[in-house]
């Protein structure tokens with residue numbers, strides 16, 4: 090009887106380990122309402138291997154390749170070119186994707202959104218503002 094129990098335990102362990110491996114499989118791209126997100130996304134709300142908290146639900150379109158990536162590292166690790174930031178003159182371009190409702194925001198809309206999606210009211214990560222300079226042209230001498 091004990092042997093059967095042991096066998097059952099072992100089987101459950103193997104089965105759950107296998108399920109975890111399946112989850113960790115890298116995704117090459119995900120799609121939100123028909124808009125492709127590249128890099129290393131892990132779900133369909135733009136969370137990625139680098140940023141995956143409750144609040145990490147936006148993707149940024151890169152000026153260089155016109156493709157959405159969940160974050161800078163995703164672009165760095167999977168794109169074959171140097172990233173380009175958006176110049177201020179193009180801040181009215183739609184370059185931010187809300188991973189919850191699939192709405193595309195302009196950079197101006199996003200920066201004045203108070204970290205809340207204007208369409209679905211989902212909360213964005215306020216910490217993203219520390220990384221604006223990786224995506225958008227900023228005033229250089231700004232030290233925070």
Ligand SMILES: [Zn+2]
Nearest residue numbers: 151153154168
């Ligand atoms: Zn690019």
Ligand SMILES: [Zn+2]
Nearest residue numbers: 137139160163
């Ligand atoms: Zn990433």
Ligand SMILES: [Zn+2]
Nearest residue numbers: 187190206209
């Ligand atoms: Zn939204």
